[in-house]
Amino acid sequence: MDKIYNVGVIxxxxSGVVTALELAKYGxxxxxxEQxxxxxxxxxxxxxxxxxxxxxxxxxEQCRLLMKQSIEMARLFPQSIDKRPTFISIPKSQKYDVDMIQHRLDMLVEYYKTLIDEDPLNEILGTPENYYKTYSKEDLIELAKQPTVDIPSTPDQWITNAIKFIDYEKLKTPITLVQEYGWNQFRLGAxxxxxxxxxxxxxxxxxxxxxxxxxxRNENVDYNWEIHTEYEVFKVNYLVxxxxxxxGKFDESLHINSGRLIEFKAAYVSKWQPISGLIPELIFHGERGTPNGMVQLTPYSQDYYQIHGMTQNITLFKDGLIHSNDDEAQPEFNDDINQKLFRGWESDDIKTRTENAIDSVSKFVPSFTNATVGGPPLFGAQQIPGDDATLRVGEVSFPYKSYARSEIVKASSALTVANQILDKIQEEKIVPFISKRIIQNSLLEAVSKNEIDELSAELAIERGYPEAMSRLIIERN
Ligand SMILES: Cc1cc2nc3c(=O)[nH]c(=O)nc-3n(C[C@H](O)[C@H](O)[C@H](O)COP(=O)(O)OP(=O)(O)OC[C@H]3O[C@@H](n4cnc5c(N)ncnc54)[C@H](O)[C@@H]3O)c2cc1C
Known part of the structure; x- marks a missing residue:
């Protein structure tokens, strides 16, 4: 192949798609x-x-970054955002303090205001005043008496719908409803x-x-890298x-070894009885890795729910967190995890872990005990740069000239990484200086909702999940 590309993204x-789309946006x-x-x-x-x-x-600082980066990504991919809030609670058995959470929420409201001042289009989480609302036990008792609303439009209506199912005697009060939304990976991918x-x-x-x-780079040719696939060789000036x-696989071949963690985790798909009225995502906080780790119930359409439980018999796995070391930039998981990651799950494992997940929700939502396995788990391994397993905002590193390695921990960091790469390739004069940078991406904007509906349904089915999981619970125009 004679063509020389400015950038090759592996x-x-x-992260890779957002980087490629941002580069393509600037020509x-x-x-x-993608394999x-x-x-x-x-x-x-x-x-x-x-x-x-x-x-x-x-x-x-990580909370602020997560907010800023999430808003940017939601602006790029509005059709993947499910605009329903999140119910945040702390079980009485847990150490966390409700006042501490509230203090942080106040800080976030102020920060959200500054983001809107910078650009009014950042106001995608509703008004700052409504970013969160807290509810005392008396409020909950009162709202539980109100009628259910099919599609809630106020925080009180969301709480009214949810609280009828929740054993709130087990929770510290106040509880909080915050405007953190759902994010549909099938729709973003489509x-x-x-x-x-x-x-x-x-x-x-x-x-x-x-x-x-x-x-x-030192071979006196007009490009810096060769990318070899099975049948072709591509020449590029910059490698991502x-x-x-x-x-770590390609880092190893370049003799780069920066410390990193890799973690394997899974979430479970369940189907519950039809209930009247949409409910928010439900969070019951708990200390990660202990038998009472956080429980997260994420509603999808047509009575499907995704569950995370931050314990070793649900989302986390024995030896599921591994470290790179001096000899290995790309450490290996044990056989059990490799089997799940590359070859598929045993049906018994799916059943046992999904049922454990359902039990963990039923502690707080008693009628959820009727839920059943609704599909295969959603699972995967992710990297965390450095050695702090609690890091939630990873970005990008540039270990060599003309080489970038994306190190995101949350999907929301993808646009930040793309922009940092764009800065770097201009600095290295791979492309001329771009004078005006904007968040909007006309390539993404040219895709219609119908096209997304169609392809996201295909992707969900092709990957073995219910088609309903490619839909938002609140449709957007
Ligand atoms: C259980 C779980 C729940 C999560 N929940 C959330 C959440 O709610 N919100 C959130 O923001 N984040 C969440 N995350 C984190 C999020 O999934 C990751 O941060 C994100 O998907 C990482 O994206 P990435 O592009 O860096 O890597 P990946 O998505 O892993 O993409 C890497 C791609 O490279 C391809 N590839 C690898 N090697 C090659 C090769 N040699 N040739 C060609 N292609 C190759 C792979 O096929 C893959 O498609 C969750 C993670 C897990 C495990």
Whole structure:
């Protein structure tokens, strides 16, 4: 192949596709490689962490970054955002303090105001005044008496619908309702794939595994890297490694070894009885890794619910968190996890873990005990740069000239990473200076809702999940 691309991106997860789309937006010639037959097929995401309220232990700075980055991503992919709030509670058995949470929420309201002052289009979480609302026990008792509302439009209506199912005697009060929304990975993947297919500047190569990269920066040729697939060699000036938990594979071949963790986790798909009225996502906080780790119930359409339980018999796994070391930039999981990650789950494991997940929800939502297994688990491995397993905002590193490695921990960091890469390739004069940078991406905006509906349904079915999981619970125009 004679063509020389400005940039080669390896890995079509959320980070790789957003980087490729941002480069294509500015007319930068890019080739994107994804080994599977569709993009955004890696570890799942279901929650837009617009404030970090699922993590009582992280710093205020991480909470602010999560809010800013989430807002930016929601602006790019509005059709993947489910505009329903999140119910945040602390069981009486848990150490966390409700006052501490509220203090942080006040800080986030002030920060949200500054984001809106910078750009009014950032107001995607409703008004700052309504970013969160707290409810005392008396409020809950009163709201439980109110009639259910099919599609709630106020915080009180969301609480009214939810509280009828929740054993709130087990919870500290006040509880909180916060505007952190749902995030549909099938819809984001569909919008990205459709936009990439329309782009003249980015060549998307699905079903194409990159086998090898060759550093030719000192070989007196007109390009810096060769990317080898099974049948072709692509020449590029700048290389982006966005292979998710597999980034270490190419780091090893380049003799780079920066410390990183890799974690395997899973969430479970269940089906509950039809209930009248939509409910928010439900969070029951708990200390991660203990038998009472956090429980998260995420509503999807047609009575499907996704469950995370931060204990070793639900979402977390024995030896599920591994470290790189001096000899290995790409450490290996044990056989059990490798089996799940690469070859598929035993049906007994799906049943046992999904039922454990259902039991963990039933402690707080007694009638959820009727729920049944609704589909295969959503699972995957992700990387965390450094050695702090509680880090929630990873970004990008530039270990060599003309080489970037994406290190996102949450899907929301993808646009930040793309922009940092764009800065770097201008600094290295791979492309001329771009004078005006904007958040909007016309390639993504050119994709219609109908196209997203269609392709996201195909992606869900093709990956073995109910088609309903490709729908939002609150449709957007
Ligand atoms: C159970 C679970 C729940 C989560 N929930 C949330 C959530 O609610 N909200 C949130 O924001 N984040 C969540 N995350 C984190 C989120 O899933 C990840 O941060 C994100 O998906 C990482 O994206 P990525 O593009 O870096 O990597 P990946 O999605 O892993 O993408 C890497 C891609 O590279 C491809 N690839 C690898 N090697 C090659 C090669 N040699 N050639 C070609 N292609 C290759 C892979 O096929 C893959 O598509 C969750 C993670 C897990 C595990």
């Amino acid at each position: 890995g079509g997860g959320v 930068i010639d890019t080739v994107l490689f 599977e037959n569709s993009v955004v097929n890696g570890p799942p995401f279901c929650h837009l962490h617009a404030g970090g309220n699922l993590y009582p232990d992280i710093s205020d 919008q990205a794939q459709l936009a990439l297919n329309k782009s003249e500047k980015c060549l998307l190569k699905t079903n194409t595994e990159v086998k090898l990269i060759k550093d030719v 490694n966005s292979c998710g938990f597999k980034t």
